[in-house]
Amino acid sequence: MRVLHCLLMVLLLCGPVAAQNMDVERSSTGGAQTLEDIMARQAGQKIDDSFRSGALGNPTQAKDIADQLGTLGGVSQSELWRAIRYNASDNSASGSGVVGNVMIQSGGMPWYEFREGPLRQYGGGLLLVTLMLLGVFYIARGRIRIDGGPAGSTITRFKAVERFGHWVLAGSFILLGITGLLTLFGRVILAPYFGKELNSTLLIASKWIHNNVSWAFMLALIMVFVMWVAHNIPNRTDWIWIKQGGGIFTKSHPPAKKFNFGQKIIFWGVIVLGASVSASGLSLTFPFEMPMFAKTFAILNNIGLPEALGFGTLATEMSPQEEMQFAQAWHAIVAFVMMAMIMAHIYIGTLGMEGAYDAMGSGEVDEEWARQHHSLWYEEVKAKQTNSQPAE
Amino acid sequence: MKAMFLGFFAVFAIAYAAYFGLTEVADFSSGAKYSGQAVRME
Structure with missing residues (x-):
């Protein structure tokens, strides 16, 4: 009996839902949207808009x-x-x-609402949450010290050209990130408090800096990839490092070569996301000339990924404006993820770990630091030094 | 330290080079593509 009750409730509740799917009474409205259509569209529901796309008139039925x-x-x-x-x-x-x-083009308004709403909220939220988590980590773990203090002697970790490549990438990334954030948030954070004139001036400058510094970022990305890809291929040592959680909480010192697994995540994250942000950025810099999303969606559809995830098939034909909208949304999303990653990278390389900054600052790191954090790399370097010394 | 300052300088140098390269040399600023070439009278 209870089962019958439940079944009846379910069927009754299905009624209104079914009414949306069945033919709505459109004899008085024809191809025009009703209030329900508009509300459903604004609520993000999928509606069957064939009542609009099919109501295109018929020239052959013109009155005499x-x-x-x-x-x-x-x-x-x-x-x-x-x-x-x-x-x-x-x-x-x-x-x-x-x-x-x-x-x-119907895609314009949803894109605009995405940019004004979720993109700002979730993107900004991600950065604030990352900052907060880093703060909590610093309070809980403190600065990771060199056990027993520094040795006082140093070995060379990064050559001048390696540091140069890194700082071109880092410097350009900082500028691009700040100008990008200004572009997205200026209207809501700057203009109301500092006026529209200041906002406008800052954003005009931001656009110039962003568009021109991007080339430095792309060049440095290629340089960094070429320099360090060989050292960032995952291997068995990384598995030991992962199992010990990098020694971050256990205060142990798992072995590592030139780059540990955490650094490899940063490397590959920067390369892959950096390439993606560069591609969408080029598409935005040369409007309508480099559409990438229709083709990408077609490839994804062929793989079957969107359907597996419940998105159905993605659009493979889109107007030039829709391409630009996707490019902007993707560019911003990838940029936010990169900025969150790099905030953690900056933290561990400066405040988070004693002796880490020297690697990129002067290129010379303390020997005890190297022994504790990159033991296998340290052995290799010392072995090379002993071998290159002339026999006596 | 030198590598860092050289790196930052390179960022601006490349930015200016890109700016002048794209506007003065390659003439991307004139908007030639959309300046009326495709006008059709119907």
């Missing part, structure tokens, strides 16, 4: 010239604009080719 109110044509203004929206009209624009031909 002799009829009352004939001939006003068989296509109303609304039907004409619906045809333009759904790419079913044979109009063309007088300039700008394919780009100019798109007079209405």
